[in-house]
Amino acid sequence: MIRVTVWYEYLQEAEKIPEEFLPAGISEEKKAEMQQGQARSAAAIKAVYPKGVMGTVAEHLSGCQDMEVTSVNLYMPECGLPDELLERTDVLIWWGHVAHDKVPDELVGKIRERVLKGMGFIPLHSAHPSKPMQALLGTSGSLKWREDDFCRVWNINPTHPIAQGIPESFELPGEEMYGEPFGIPKPDDIVFLGWFRGGEVFRSGCTWTRGYGKIFYFQPGHETSPSYHNPLVLKILENAVRWAAPGIWCEDLGCPHAEKAPESGR
Amino acid sequence: MIRVTVWYEYLQEAEKIPEEFLPAGISEEKKAEMQQGQARSAAAIKAVYPKGVMGTVAEHLSGCQDMEVTSVNLYMPECGLPDELLERTDVLIWWGHVAHDKVPDELVGKIRERVLKGMGFIPLHSAHPSKPMQALLGTSGSLKWREDDFCRVWNINPTHPIAQGIPESFELPGEEMYGEPFGIPKPDDIVFLGWFRGGEVFRSGCTWTRGYGKIFYFQPGHETSPSYHNPLVLKILENAVRWAAPGIWCEDLGCPHAEKAPESGR
């Protein structure tokens, strides 16, 4: 059983901004205006994802017989990832967008350590500059973007486990454009390349290894685009979870003293 | 002119531990004992490196007509790396060992950002688990170690710029053994492999790219081993500085909005 934790930022989907997230000392009028904007944002997302952006993904994965899914978000205690949950997570899916800085450095350090020990990590879409992805890859995740484009995803690595069951290309109308240059280290494998009607290209599906952990970044997934309803996108995420699931765990990230040389008994 | 900054931890070489580095509330007796240990450590290093571990390296690089060298250490104000120095550094050499945690996270963030913008970064020997190397590579830098072994360095990438002028192999008696498995991401290039008489092997010279910046890690350089007097080691570091020197700089690590699609005027 693969224990999948789906972490979601939630902020854009919440009907109300929590008091503590509001800027200090603003007027009641300004506050009301912000809450109205928030309500509109939440409604726009709900129109596309009645069960929430990640709700759709979590539901699909829950339907996989080999997966056990826990859904959490930033608004929950300990930002949704208390130690005891992290320590029983095999694969962590991460969707964040406007509140990357709300994730505490301490939690980021724990996520990084757990990946190095073997946990799979799947940052999605706007998680490209999220703290855990930066901490693991070492780069900025910088890119170009533009809303409302048409994306054709090309499968350029047909033998990769994540590409199984995926045709040579498929289309995602109404997706956000992410364009090169993309600020990432050289991937172990590029599985998908994205073509955008507006004229850009993107390394849309990339893998890396960090310690014992496997990482897969996948570009589609704007909060008001229906990409997570696309069966091929869901199949890719399902494949990615299985691919990233740890086979063995690293016991210790330290630097042991090799007191006795292998040749000492020679 | 390549502006090289050689950063050195200094702690093991200092004749006295500064008051603020001593554990709080210890007895005068304990304090004296610690200072005696420190003096012995300093003397042992001075015996091998009268000009300091990095002093020897800095002197060699200063002799290169295309390099301008600044030597700094952790004991200096702002840990030796004030913004104005970092901002005129093309290549940063980093030697740390026992005080990695004394380097403030904020400084680590600035180093990381400068590398992503183009600065070369050359962590040496015991810098394998240093904060800047971890922040850029995303891994632990874990390895096995044992003092007082014999190392033969093999040049397995003879066309790499860093290997120019280096023979097929060379020997470093009395070097510290660092052994696999080494907790690093897949290197762009492995330039050197280390053979240790005790029975271990190591990826001793590895390169990575992060953003616009180039990184080279090199294994030899224990504080009481004379490796930095070896002309081939010095040649490797000299080559590495030239290889890592930035050609162009990245202006912006952000994510620009590509408002106008390239195809919009079609």
Next chain:
Amino acid sequence: MIRVTVWYEYLQEAEKIPEEFLPAGISEEKKAEMQQGQARSAAAIKAVYPKGVMGTVAEHLSGCQDMEVTSVNLYMPECGLPDELLERTDVLIWWGHVAHDKVPDELVGKIRERVLKGMGFIPLHSAHPSKPMQALLGTSGSLKWREDDFCRVWNINPTHPIAQGIPESFELPGEEMYGEPFGIPKPDDIVFLGWFRGGEVFRSGCTWTRGYGKIFYFQPGHETSPSYHNPLVLKILENAVRWAAPGIWCEDLGCPHAEKAPESGR
């Protein structure tokens, strides 16, 4: 001085098909028909490239002070590459299309050996399934294609030597589409990605290392597209020649007997 040899297939540009290239035993009528087709093909190319497809490239490189260019083609004795020329070639540019099978295996073996010893190799456009490229990469070079599309080349590796002086993207109207999946081994570096208006993407500029030799494949360059008049394409080829020029040569591709172990004198 970099000694560049520009090898060109020539077949489509020749005004007449040489007798020995005509199928045996065809009627005079058929022969005349073929020669008329040939004349049309030659005229179409001449309209775009009065100096020949590779003539334009050779002229540009000849204008570089550090390059010495020799232009040859398949119709010349020894297919244009006698041993004495190959042995004084530092970088070989290769443009072939419809006569890959006319290049003798023996010559392919010599080219392969020279690359392993250090010669740079730059196969262009329709050379993707050419014998030398297959012999060096081990793959088929398979791809999709369609004439008359619009190509936007994206520079995704701005610090690579081949990308110096090249903007983030540039456009090539009227280029042949080459689309993924592209049958190549994982490149050392992907420098350029191609976007085609028809909907495809392509790894348009890729590098590999084989032995001491460097290889760069570049996609644009259909015989009736004016891409080789584009100053950015010419700049890329110029950069590629300098990047691929050998620093050192491998003396021997054999397997020496290491009679005396390095440790034998221990």
Next chain:
Amino acid sequence: MIRVTVWYEYLQEAEKIPEEFLPAGISEEKKAEMQQGQARSAAAIKAVYPKGVMGTVAEHLSGCQDMEVTSVNLYMPECGLPDELLERTDVLIWWGHVAHDKVPDELVGKIRERVLKGMGFIPLHSAHPSKPMQALLGTSGSLKWREDDFCRVWNINPTHPIAQGIPESFELPGEEMYGEPFGIPKPDDIVFLGWFRGGEVFRSGCTWTRGYGKIFYFQPGHETSPSYHNPLVLKILENAVRWAAPGIWCEDLGCPHAEKAPESGR
């Protein structure tokens, strides 16, 4: 069921050199001398491998419930690999040493094509400069060698499928030394590094992908060393067969004309 074909050169193990392999026009005396040398070579191998060098490997793999093994050698009709066998081979193991040039180019071409379509390929030990390995990797396979050394194999990639069940290191006394530099393209993954008591290191276990096919080269396996009796070596080969077994096959290595642009119906 994975259909494994174990190809063995056999020449050093045959009790007699076949007439057609003897140099033309030699004296009866010389002939007798050569046959005596051959008999000694065969006896030396038989002493270590009563069932033949590859016999031991084939026997182990035959004991795996998911594998079906066919053993062939160069002395058989069509060099042991008639089309109908090649076409039902999922993974081809290849051990050759002194008769690489006896393998016809046409057969090499067929092996290469089958690998590009998906067949796994596992060249062992002295197959480093074999024709199929050269045709797939594009390099010479050059290395240093010396008989009768002691090898310690280090597992530097513990999460790789081929390393499952293999400890951090293990020892092979009496193995042939193969030393760097090794003339291979950058591997996708380095799984094992070899340490030799004589002073050399080697990239002993490397993987590559070519088309749809996976390749694993493994260094140990000299014909008079008992390495193939070592349970860890057998486990590695067993793992490698499973790893290299094709999931999907490529139907066509050609370059299809994409007549209709994906965007044409826009």
